Amino acid sequence: MQGTGRTLLIGLAVVVAGVLLATLRINPYLYFAGYVILQYIVIATAWNILGGYAGYVNFGTPAFFALGAYTAVYLIQSIRAPLPVLIVAGGLVSALLGLAIGYLTLRLRGVFFSIATLALSIVLQTMIINWEYVGGSRGLSVIRPSSPPFGNYVTFLFTVMVLLAVIAVTAARFIERSWVGRGLAALRDNEEAAECMGVPTLRLKLFATTVSGFLLGVAGAPFPYYVTFVEPNSAFNLDYAVNALAMPMIGGTTSWVGPVIGAVLLGSAQQLATVTISSEMNLFIVGIVLVAFVVLAPEGILGLVRRLRSR
Amino acid sequence: MVATPLLEVQGVIKRFGGFTALNRVSLHVNPGERFGLIGPNGSGKTTLINCISGALASDGGRILFEGHDLAGFPAHRRTRLGIVRSFQIPKPFTSMSVLENLHIPLEYAAHERAHAADIDAMEILRAIGLEAKAHQKPAGLTQIEMRKLELARALAARPKLLISDEAMAGLSSAEVDDILAILFGLSEQGITIIMIEHIMRAVMRFSERIVVLDAGERIAEGTPDEIVRNPAVEKAYLGE
Amino acid sequence: MFAWDLLANAVVAGLLLGGVYAAVSLGVSVIFGLLDIANIAQPAFLILGAYAAYVMYNAFGWDPIVWGLLFTPVFYLVGAAVYRVYYGSFERRGEESLRGLVFFFGILFIIEVSLSLKFGVDYRVAQPAYVGKSIEVGGIGIAYRLLVPCLIGLAMTLALYLFLARTFYGRAIMAVSQDRVALRLMGANPVKIKTVAFGIGIAAASLAGSLLITITPIIPSADRDYIGRMFAITVLGGMGSIGGTLVAAIILGIAESLMSTFFGPSWAQAVSFGVLLAALAIRPAGLFGR
Numbered sequence: 001m002q003g004t005g006r007t008l009l010i011g012l013a014v015v016v017a018g019v020l021l022a023t024l025r026i027n028p029y030l031y032f033a034g035y036v037i038l039q040y041i042v043i044a045t046a047w048n049i050l051g052g053y054a055g056y057v058n059f060g061t062p063a064f065f066a067l068g069a070y071t072a073v074y075l076i077q078s079i080r081a082p083l084p085v086l087i088v089a090g091g092l093v094s095a096l097l098g099l100a101i102g103y104l105t106l107r108l109r110g111v112f113f114s115i116a117t118l119a120l121s122i123v124l125q126t127m128i129i130n131w132e133y134v135g136g137s138r139g140l141s142v143i144r145p146s147s148p149p150f151g152n153y154v155t156f157l158f159t160v161m162v163l164l165a166v167i168a169v170t171a172a173r174f175i176e177r178s179w180v181g182r183g184l185a186a187l188r189d190n191e192e193a194a195e196c197m198g199v200p201t202l203r204l205k206l207f208a209t210t211v212s213g214f215l216l217g218v219a220g221a222p223f224p225y226y227v228t229f230v231e232p233n234s235a236f237n238l239d240y241a242v243n244a245l246a247m248p249m250i251g252g253t254t255s256w257v258g259p260v261i262g263a264v265l266l267g268s269a270q271q272l273a274t275v276t277i278s279s280e281m282n283l284f285i286v287g288i289v290l291v292a293f294v295v296l297a298p299e300g301i302l303g304l305v306r307r308l309r310s311r
Numbered sequence: 312m313v314a315t316p317l318l319e320v321q322g323v324i325k326r327f328g329g330f331t332a333l334n335r336v337s338l339h340v341n342p343g344e345r346f347g348l349i350g351p352n353g354s355g356k357t358t359l360i361n362c363i364s365g366a367l368a369s370d371g372g373r374i375l376f377e378g379h380d381l382a383g384f385p386a387h388r389r390t391r392l393g394i395v396r397s398f399q400i401p402k403p404f405t406s407m408s409v410l411e412n413l414h415i416p417l418e419y420a421a422h423e424r425a426h427a428a429d430i431d432a433m434e435i436l437r438a439i440g441l442e443a444k445a446h447q448k449p450a451g452l453t454q455i456e457m458r459k460l461e462l463a464r465a466l467a468a469r470p471k472l473l474i475s476d477e478a479m480a481g482l483s484s485a486e487v488d489d490i491l492a493i494l495f496g497l498s499e500q501g502i503t504i505i506m507i508e509h510i511m512r513a514v515m516r517f518s519e520r521i522v523v524l525d526a527g528e529r530i531a532e533g534t535p536d537e538i539v540r541n542p543a544v545e546k547a548y549l550g551e
Numbered sequence: 552m553f554a555w556d557l558l559a560n561a562v563v564a565g566l567l568l569g570g571v572y573a574a575v576s577l578g579v580s581v582i583f584g585l586l587d588i589a590n591i592a593q594p595a596f597l598i599l600g601a602y603a604a605y606v607m608y609n610a611f612g613w614d615p616i617v618w619g620l621l622f623t624p625v626f627y628l629v630g631a632a633v634y635r636v637y638y639g640s641f642e643r644r645g646e647e648s649l650r651g652l653v654f655f656f657g658i659l660f661i662i663e664v665s666l667s668l669k670f671g672v673d674y675r676v677a678q679p680a681y682v683g684k685s686i687e688v689g690g691i692g693i694a695y696r697l698l699v700p701c702l703i704g705l706a707m708t709l710a711l712y713l714f715l716a717r718t719f720y721g722r723a724i725m726a727v728s729q730d731r732v733a734l735r736l737m738g739a740n741p742v743k744i745k746t747v748a749f750g751i752g753i754a755a756a757s758l759a760g761s762l763l764i765t766i767t768p769i770i771p772s773a774d775r776d777y778i779g780r781m782f783a784i785t786v787l788g789g790m791g792s793i794g795g796t797l798v799a800a801i802i803l804g805i806a807e808s809l810m811s812t813f814f815g816p817s818w819a820q821a822v823s824f825g826v827l828l829a830a831l832a833i834r835p836a837g838l839f840g841r
Contacts, residue, residue: 057652059591104828111589112786112831114652118591119779123824126817179418186404186415188649193402196364198390198420198468242660245653253649254406284664291657294650295640 007173011166018162022150031158035226037267038161039219042168043240044247044259046215049172051245052253053181054208055188056110060101060117061244063124064094064213066235068220073134073230076142083145083160083222090221091214098213099206106205125236139231142224157222164222168215172256175211184208185254242283243267246290252302261301315378317342317503318363318394318472324371325358325527332358334527335372340472345498346505347518347535351548354524356507357399360474364396365389376472390420393471397461397478403449409436409460410445416468432467439463439493455486462493473497474505479513487513515539523547559691561812562805567697569804571766573797574704574759575777576784577711578752583782584791585728586748588637592655593756593781594774595662600626600757601764601773602666608677608764615677616703619761623754630753631746633658638742659774666771674768682765700762705797707758711751712793724748728791779820783827802826 022031043061050056058064068090075081075089101120105113129137148156175181186194187201195201224230243266251262266286273282297304316339325333333355340346350356361367363374365386374381376392384392395416404412413432417423423431436442439459444452449460458478465473475494479487491513498504508514514521515535523531523538525547531538538544575597582590603622604615641651681695715721723744763769784803788795803826807819 051649055649057649057656059656105831108831110648111652114589115591115778115782116827116831119782119820119824119827122775122779122820126820130817182407182411182414183419185406189404189406190402192366193398193404194415195386196366196390196396196398197416197464198387199415200385200387200419202385238660242656245656249653278668280664280668284661284668287657287661287664291654291661294654294657295636298650 004174007170011170014166015159015163018159022155022159025151025155028152028154031152031155033268033271035154035158035161036271037264038158038165040243040247040263040267041165041260042161042215042219043244044251044263045165045168045172045256046212046219047244048248048253048256048259049175049215050208050212052248052255052258053176053184053188054205056106056205056208057114058117058209058212058244059114059241060120061216062236062238062240063117063121064097064216065220065223065240066121066128066232067094067097067124068217069223069230069235070128070134071217072221073140073142073224076224077133077140083225087160087164087218087221091218094217094220095210095214097217098209098211102206102209106202106209121236121241125232128232128235135230137232139229141229144225144228153225157226160222164218168218169256169260171211171215172259176256180204180207238283239279242286242290243270246286246293248300249290249293249298250300252300254299255302258300258302265301315342316340316375317344317377318505319375320359320363320372321375322372323359323362323369323374325355325362325367325369332527333362333369336524336527336529337372338522338529338532340503340505342503343498343501344503345517345519346503347514347521348505348507348524349509349511349514349521349538350524353526354547355527356524357476358527359524360396360476360505360507363389364394364474387419390416390468391422393469394474395420395465395468395470395472396474397465397476399477399480401449401457401461403452403457403460403464405449408446408448409441409452409463412449412460412464413467416464420468435463435466438496439466440489455482455489458482458490459493462490466497470502472503472505474507476507477509479508479510491517556690557812558809561808563691563693564697565805565808566801567693567701567804568766568808569797569801570701570704570708571697571759571762572704572780572784572804573800574700574707574755574762576781576788576796576800577707577759577793578754578756579781579785580788580791580793580796581711581724581748581755582752584785584789584796585724586745587728588634588642588745588749589652590655590749590752591652591778592633592658592662593752594777595659596626596630596753596756597760597763597777597781598666598769598771598774599662600760601769602670602675602760602771603757604761605675605677605764605769608679614679615761615764616679616700619758622761623758626757627750627754630750633753634746634749638745663771663774670771672770672772674770675764676768677764679765697766700765704759704762707755708793708797711755714751715793720744720747776820779823779827783823783830787826787830 043065047058047061050058071090071093072086075086101116105116128134134140144153150156183199183204186197186199187204191201223235227234247262247266248259250266251260252258270282293300318340320336320338322335322337323333324335336359348356358367362369365384376394381389404415410432413435414428417428417431433442433445436445439462441456441459441463444456449457452460462478479490487510494504494517506514506517518535521533521535521538522529523544530547531541531544579593582588582593600619600622604618607618608615637651637654641654681699685692685694715725727741727744780803784796784799788799803823806826807822810818810822
């Protein structure tokens with residue numbers, strides 16, 4: 001399997017590059033910003049596994065992300081679990097949520113799944129607000145572990161996120177090129193025909209929601225240590241909902257490359273913009289860009305490039 | 312000397328709200344048979360096909376395939392058992408090439424690995440006459456090519472029973488003959504075929520046995536000659 | 552000692568709330584229930600209508616509901632325009648599902664953020680003349696603040712029901728929801744009819760918004776509170792049945808009121824979500840059975 005070996009090697013190279021970058025101890029702000037962009041690579045890739053590959057739109061990204069974050073908070077508060085445990089646990093809990101919502105709604109039309117995810121974030125946020133142990137509505141302070149690698153915890157989290165981004169993208173690429181990915185594409189193109197051609201559509205859909213949920217939870221798990229003060233409004237931030245959609249749509253939803261392009265472009269733009277415009281204005285612009293792409297360039301940048309190439 | 316029927320439909324009932332689309336319909340199809348299913352518009356043919364393929368759940372009666380009751384089997388499982396249907400309005404996988412369209416049933420219904428699937432897909436396209444378009448997307452196909460793709464895709468699922476749902480509707484006379492030739496060829500390979508059609512000359516030439524539905528009920532069964540001479544059939548199509 | 556009067560009050564409040572919730576959900580009943588368009592931006596138009604009524608009430612006096620009525624034609628045109636864009640970009644090409652949903656989400660988002668930019672995060676509420684007064688019926692106080700919007704909501708529901716049952720366009724909309732082909736054969740243009748229906752749906756939402764601003768304080772992010780409610784009521788009520796919408800709205804109103812009274816107001820959201828999931832679970836065979 002030459003292709004897989006080469007992919008893993010490239011992934012490893014990226015991780016090593018990330019680690020080297022961390023040791024250079026350049027401007028600390030770059031690690032802060034880099035973490036956010038890498039986090040969005042994971043989020044956008046995760047969203048796209050369900051949205052782009054299978055065609056089922058998840059509007060409740062904040063729910064899955066925050067669930068990963070709050071699972072981590074719970075484990076930090078209760079047993080002071082190490083970071084790898086937080087990440088795996090956060091992923092598993094969000095995966096379970098994905099499976100549950102999927103099981104309840106995926107036998108119906110895709111629209112009902114989307115509507116359920118839309119309502120999901122609000123409900124989950126209400127539940128977290130009422131849970132004092134993880135801080136409730138007031139929020140909770142979390143103390144980072146001492147003596148981190150690279151001397152600075154944010155720099156360390158940056159490298160962790162590099163690793164998570166590589167894992168997410170590799171997983172997406174692997175799924176996309178496998179028979180599972182072909183089955184997902186078939187059910188996205190025409191679910192009725194796919195089912196009649198032997199594709200177990202329900203099982204594949206549940207697989208996609210579970211994997212997508214897992215990766216979203218994984219993205220959220222380091223969040224408490226990154227922000228050190230976790231409160232529901234930031235964990236359930238609308239940013240995650242719209243960016244998770246906009247980044248794959250801008251980049252292109254049919255391949256693993258699209259979410260990466262979208263995350264890097266939109267994420268960097270937003271990082272640059274936070275100093276000049278308000279966060280609301282930022283969201284407003286993202287909303288406009290999203291609608292513009294959906295109406296005018298639905299296949300995203302990848303689609304535009306493909307069309308230019310075939311001229 | 313009649314072998315066990317490949318497909319047995321026993322008293323199937325299907326209702327949509329207050330409307331009864333199928334009222335205790337029974338029929339059987341023998342292995343290797345060329346079977347025709349005809350009836351005026353709205354008689355329940357497609358509904359019956361949907362119940363057999365698993366797209367719809369019936370409200371009563373039983374459907375047996377190779378002796379096994381299909382109750383509770385989802386559509387994809389029935390396809391793997393060998394019941395394959397093509398769609399009246401072609402439903403190709405639009406983001407994939409013609410060749411890749413065939414990959415799906417080859418991999419999922421016939422359980423072939425990727426490399427073998429490539430070879431077999433090309434063979435099927437060659438047999439059907441679509442190999443020139445193998446790498447094109449369905450959007451660039453003509454009407455008859457789309458119908459052929461539907462059939463090719465159904466073939467790729469390695470059917471024991473192929474249900475061809477109005478594959479010839481709207482085609483020219485020559486194109487109808489083209490599709491008919493393909494279906495005859497498949498029958499010779501041993502595939503049992505149920506043909507649903509409105510083009511009478513095609514059904515009459517193709518079928519060994521025909522069942523006629525009208526308003527959800529079976530009103531006639533027999534050879535093409537018997538059906539043509541049956542007054543009940545004439546009445547169903549032409550009215551009183 | 553069971554709190555019967557608390558219970559009675561909660562039920563009555565729920566009934567009144569139900570009348571308003573019915574008005575809130577009429578638009579979704581038509582657009583999603585009948586036209587099968589998953590317009591998830593509907594709650595944003597609800598809140599937009601609330602703010603429009605509020606701004607005029609604040610500037611010129613007059614009851615916000617009056618302003619809501621005056622604005623109905625404006626919102627009708629907005630709805631018609633949105634549908635045309637949706638139709639041209641997605642429905643005509645047969646690519647409704649993923650992109651159409653994202654399109655409406657984008658609209659929802661843009662509206663909410665625009666309201667945020669303009670009005671900030673302070674709560675706004677209207678206080679027309681009858682607020683503060685109430686009447687007593689059988690020992691239970693019924694506030695005019697709830698009663699008047701509820702009655703208007705019921706009137707809206709009745710008006711829409713009659714429209715769909717008795718007028719040409721209304722019946723055409725019902726026909727479109729059942730059989731597009733038949734309609735074309737009859738010579739009527741389904742796109743025109745759907746435009747009318749969509750416009751009515753948005754207009755209904757905005758009018759319902761003016762009811763809301765009388766009952767309760769509103770902030771731009773309030774649209775998220777109504778997503779679950781609108782769709783839960785539409786699904787429970789039977790997707791397009793106006794009578795069903797009313798019944799479902801009352802059920803939800805009472806359930807929320809009881810929940811709020813006995814368990815605290817923050818769980819109200821969970822009620823509509825729970826109802827939505829339950830309604831989806833009870834629906835008969837999903838994908839192919841519709």
